[in-house]
Amino acid sequence: MKTVIRAFFRALRAVLGPFMLLKERLTQPTGVQRAPAAQTAVDLQCQSLALYQFSTCPFCIKVRQEMRRLSLPIEKCDAQHNNAHREQLLQGSGASKVPCLKITEANGQTRWLQDSSEIVDYLRERFAAPAA
Structure with a gap:
C-alpha cells in the first residue's frame, strides 16, 4: 500500500510540478532595492544561510518567493x-x-528552521527593508 501511495504522489508531482514552476516564474515579486553598501552587507549575511528544498514543493516555492521579495542570495540545496x-x-x-x-x-x-512560515518570519525579521 505504501508503494502505491508513493507512486501516486510521484505521478501527481510529475503532472503538477511544471505548472507550479511556471506559476512561480510568472508571479515573481519585485525585489527590494537597497543601497549598494546595504545590499553588500545583506549578501555577506546570506553566506551563512542555506535553504534545503525541493523545486516543486509549494512550501519551498513560498520561501523562494520571499527570498526574491527581500533580494536575498541564499544558497539553495536540492534535497530531492x-x-x-x-x-x-x-x-x-x-x-x-x-x-x-x-x-x-x-x-x-548551526540551527535549522523546518517550517515555511517560521522561515519567512525569520527572513522578514532579519532582512526587513527599512521604511521609506
Whole structure:
C-alpha cells in the first residue's frame, strides 16, 4: 500500500510540478532595492544561510518567493535530487522535511528552521527593508 501511495504522489508531482514552476516564474515579486553598501552587507549575511528544498514543493516555492521579495542570495540545496544534500539535511535537522533553512551563527553554532512560515518570519525579521 505504501508503494502505491508513493507512486501516486510521484505521478501527481510529475503532472503538477511544471505548472507550479511556471506559476512561480510568472508571479515573481519585485525585489527590494537597497543601497549598494546595504545590499553588500545583506549578501555577506546570506553566506551563512542555506535553504534545503525541493523545486516543486509549494512550501519551498513560498520561501523562494520571499527570498526574491527581500533580494536575498541564499544558497539553495536540492534535497530531492542530490543525495549529498539530502544526507546533510537528515544529519543536521534530523528529518528530510523541506523547506529547511540552515543557519550558521557567527560562533559556529548551526540551527535549522523546518517550517515555511517560521522561515519567512525569520527572513522578514532579519532582512526587513527599512521604511521609506
